[in-house]
Amino acid sequence: MHVTRLAATMLLSIALTAPLTKGLQAEELLGDPDRGKYVFRSAGDCMRCHGWPADGRTGVHLRAPPGSNLRDSALDAEALAEVVRCGRPGTAMPYHDRQAYKDEACYGMTMSDFDEDDRPIQGKSIRDEDIANVVAYLQAHVIGRGKPTLEECGEFFDDPEAGACDFLRQR
Amino acid sequence: MKMKYSYAVLAAMTAAGMASAGFAQVTSERLLAASSEEEAGNWLMVHRNYDSNRFSPLNDINAENASDMDLAFAVPIGGLEPSGFGAGYMEGTPLVDNGMMYISDPWGTPYKIDVSSGTKGQILWVCDTGLEKDPTAGVLLANRGLALHGDNVVTALNDGRVVACNTETGEVAWDKQLATEPGEGFTAAPLAVGDNLLIGQSYGDWATRGWLAAVDGETGEEVWRFFTVPEPGQPGSETWLCEETGNPDCWKTGGAALWVTGSYDPETNTTFWGTGNPVPMFDPEFRPGDNLYSNSTIALDADTGELKWHFQYTPGDYMDYDEVGIQLLMDTTVDGEERKVLSHFGRNGIFYTLDRNSGAYIQSAQYVTELNWTEGVDPKTGMPVEYDPSKSLQTYAQGVISRGSDNVDTCPHITGGVNYYPTAYNPNTGIAYGAGQEGCSEIGTQEMAADDVLPGVIFLGGTYASSNEQTGSITAMDVSTSEQVAKQNMPYPNHSGVLVTPEVVFSGSLDGTLGAYDATTLEPLWSVNTGTSFRSPPMTYAVDGKQYVAILGGPVGGNANGHAELEVMQQANMLWVFTVN
Numbered sequence: 001m002h003v004t005r006l007a008a009t010m011l012l013s014i015a016l017t018a019p020l021t022k023g024l025q026a027e028e029l030l031g032d033p034d035r036g037k038y039v040f041r042s043a044g045d046c047m048r049c050h051g052w053p054a055d056g057r058t059g060v061h062l063r064a065p066p067g068s069n070l071r072d073s074a075l076d077a078e079a080l081a082e083v084v085r086c087g088r089p090g091t092a093m094p095y096h097d098r099q100a101y102k103d104e105a106c107y108g109m110t111m112s113d114f115d116e117d118d119r120p121i122q123g124k125s126i127r128d129e130d131i132a133n134v135v136a137y138l139q140a141h142v143i144g145r146g147k148p149t150l151e152e153c154g155e156f157f158d159d160p161e162a163g164a165c166d167f168l169r170q171r
Numbered sequence: 172m173k174m175k176y177s178y179a180v181l182a183a184m185t186a187a188g189m190a191s192a193g194f195a196q197v198t199s200e201r202l203l204a205a206s207s208e209e210e211a212g213n214w215l216m217v218h219r220n221y222d223s224n225r226f227s228p229l230n231d232i233n234a235e236n237a238s239d240m241d242l243a244f245a246v247p248i249g250g251l252e253p254s255g256f257g258a259g260y261m262e263g264t265p266l267v268d269n270g271m272m273y274i275s276d277p278w279g280t281p282y283k284i285d286v287s288s289g290t291k292g293q294i295l296w297v298c299d300t301g302l303e304k305d306p307t308a309g310v311l312l313a314n315r316g317l318a319l320h321g322d323n324v325v326t327a328l329n330d331g332r333v334v335a336c337n338t339e340t341g342e343v344a345w346d347k348q349l350a351t352e353p354g355e356g357f358t359a360a361p362l363a364v365g366d367n368l369l370i371g372q373s374y375g376d377w378a379t380r381g382w383l384a385a386v387d388g389e390t391g392e393e394v395w396r397f398f399t400v401p402e403p404g405q406p407g408s409e410t411w412l413c414e415e416t417g418n419p420d421c422w423k424t425g426g427a428a429l430w431v432t433g434s435y436d437p438e439t440n441t442t443f444w445g446t447g448n449p450v451p452m453f454d455p456e457f458r459p460g461d462n463l464y465s466n467s468t469i470a471l472d473a474d475t476g477e478l479k480w481h482f483q484y485t486p487g488d489y490m491d492y493d494e495v496g497i498q499l500l501m502d503t504t505v506d507g508e509e510r511k512v513l514s515h516f517g518r519n520g521i522f523y524t525l526d527r528n529s530g531a532y533i534q535s536a537q538y539v540t541e542l543n544w545t546e547g548v549d550p551k552t553g554m555p556v557e558y559d560p561s562k563s564l565q566t567y568a569q570g571v572i573s574r575g576s577d578n579v580d581t582c583p584h585i586t587g588g589v590n591y592y593p594t595a596y597n598p599n600t601g602i603a604y605g606a607g608q609e610g611c612s613e614i615g616t617q618e619m620a621a622d623d624v625l626p627g628v629i630f631l632g633g634t635y636a637s638s639n640e641q642t643g644s645i646t647a648m649d650v651s652t653s654e655q656v657a658k659q660n661m662p663y664p665n666h667s668g669v670l671v672t673p674e675v676v677f678s679g680s681l682d683g684t685l686g687a688y689d690a691t692t693l694e695p696l697w698s699v700n701t702g703t704s705f706r707s708p709p710m711t712y713a714v715d716g717k718q719y720v721a722i723l724g725g726p727v728g729g730n731a732n733g734h735a736e737l738e739v740m741q742q743a744n745m746l747w748v749f750t751v752n
Binding site: 061063163 | 255256257303305307308309310311353354376617619623625626627628629631634635636729730
């Protein structure tokens with residue numbers, strides 16, 4: 001994985017300006033937040049870098065590149081879905097649509113547009129409806145929230161006694 | 172969370188303990204003689220001997236016949252249950268006492284395996300430590316081995332408990348909650364010294380403060396404790412300029428943890444331990460100063476825990492160049508003079524030799540292929556030449572990372588060099604061996620408000636990425652001269668470490684290959700691929716005069732380092748034992 005600052009800046013600007021050429025439209029994004037929580041928790045491996053509260057910190061793996069703080073995210077549903085689907089080339093955020101970069105549906109680019117060292121990273125495959133579910137979960141339970149709370153932690157793990165919440169009990 | 176034991180169970184344990192009185196105890200006398208001829212077939216402590224040399228005199232498997240090595244037997248091991256970080260790592264070294272093997276799984280659970288037949292490993296018991304295997308807990312599962320002490324085998328657990336299991340019955344003899352602060356816990360094997368067990372607090376990066384404790388080996392009662400981050404007013408506290416940050420408590424989350432078992436010199440009753448990085452690893456502005464005793468070798472009186480000396484390798488670090496790895500003790504000749512020395516393969520890519528009685532710097536040499544973080548080491552002080560003791564924030568050769576600055580490419584990689592991966596030394600030839608990672612990483616700082624720092628939650632203060640292909644190597648260094656005498660490059664980072672015998676060096680690979688190498692040239696003699704990733708070191712033992720090589724394999728976890736063929740490896744915890752028939 002080669003992440004250069006230059007590449008990251010360039011591609012981020014593309015990500016924020018490129019029109020959506022394909023992908024989930026607003027009416028398709030009415031996902032199920034409960035199912036989305038499950039996907040976030042297990043199927044998508046999101047927690048490794050974003051942590052369970054998606055703050056890019058809490059519960060992040062020691063050797064994972066800390067992900068962005070989604071609690072502060074300004075992205076709307078379509079933009080969130082695109083990032084999950086296509087990843088953020090030049091950063092450690094992987095793409096989760098196994099068809100990504102086979103055509104120009106992601107930021108108008110295909111895999112051959114990237115230098116070998118800067119190619120987007122493939123993450124675990126997530127189906128379109130589950131991408132919508134994850135986005136629904138982020139919008140319902142993550143974005144705009146402040147610091148993680150004990151109650152939220154217990155709800156996330158469906159277990160008020162979850163060990164991941166210990167630090168909040170001690171506070 | 173803790174398992175409670177009834178009086179009836181305790182009484183039964185006592186009876187079992189008495190019944191085993193005829194069993195060969197692992198006394199302090201035996202441990203002091205761990206490298207004697209009588210113990211040649213055994214491996215009684217994690218680094219085999221107090222000098223941590225991981226040298227075995229067994230030579231039935233040698234440079235001539237190593238190519239004939241074959242599988243003797245294999246044993247599946249448990250402990251694959253994940254924490255919040257996924258399945259844990261097999262990083263332990265098996266112990267062997269007269270045909271009985273003791274190993275631990277990633278949760279620190281001890282197993283006793285009868286290996287006396289030479290054809291099968293029969294599990295005799297699995298000690299129930301009562302550990303709660305919480306799948307949500309953000310804890311790094313890595314257990315690096317056990318200690319034999321008297322009638323017990325002792326494990327230090329990630330939940331901060333120390334548990335002694337009777338070697339005969341596998342019943343819990345005692346159970347002590349030694350670490351009590353949020354985030355604290357253990358990864359390293361305890362070190363049995365005299366009546367005590369020495370145990371280091373490991374999880375510094377979870378915003379905790381490192382310490383080494385001695386506990387009574389029969390009861391677990393604490394005897395002394397040395398904090399690796401001094402509190403205000405203590406010597407060394409002047410190297411934590413917390414007031415400058417508006418966060419006067421920055422020392423409380425300062426890390427300097429102990430991840431790997433130390434060494435012991437009976438002649439001076441001194442124990443030597445390597446300490447971890449200052450926390451947060453990537454944001455020195457949170458903790459200005461040299462940050463003693465992070466990234467150091469510390470020498471302590473084994474009876475009192477009093478600090479005798481320290482040597483800090485990378486002061487005011489921001490590259491995660493912690494120095495938790497093995498502290499090799501040896502007597503050698505430097506410039507025609509007999510010296511009692513301590514040598515250490517630094518995670519910072521430099522091989523150091525110190526006077527082990529004073530901590531004085533003797534000499535050093537680069538051992539990794541690529542090193543750019545310093546222009547070199549001051550030949551008088553051993554400090555990086557860029558080091559300026561008058562500064563509260565150090566700037567090394569590639570420039571400092573600071574809040575808002577550009578990222579920095581630093582070599583070796585933040586993982587090392589040699590990290591926790593055990594090193595070895597052959598006292599007959601004077602050659603030390605280190606295996607590790609070759610490559611570079613890009614690091615950057617992310618500021619965190621002091622109010623948001625919570626003990627028990629990982630606190631890095633920044634981020635990193637590998638900036639080129641990560642490979643591995645084994646390097647042989649002549650301790651007397653600090654000259655590199657051989658090097659074997661490998662396609663994958665080496666997280667296994669090394670074992671050395673009179674003619675052969677053994678080491679594992681992340682792709683599941685176990686190899687034997689000529690101890691003089693490091694040319695490959697033999698290898699086999701097992702399919703289980705090796706993050707643990709090989710060891711060797713003998714039963715009925717026959718030599719075996721054993722190693723624990725497990726998941727590669729998050730350590731594929733960009734190698735797609737490692738990413739897809741599946742999970743299995745295994746004990747592998749090889750021999751020459």
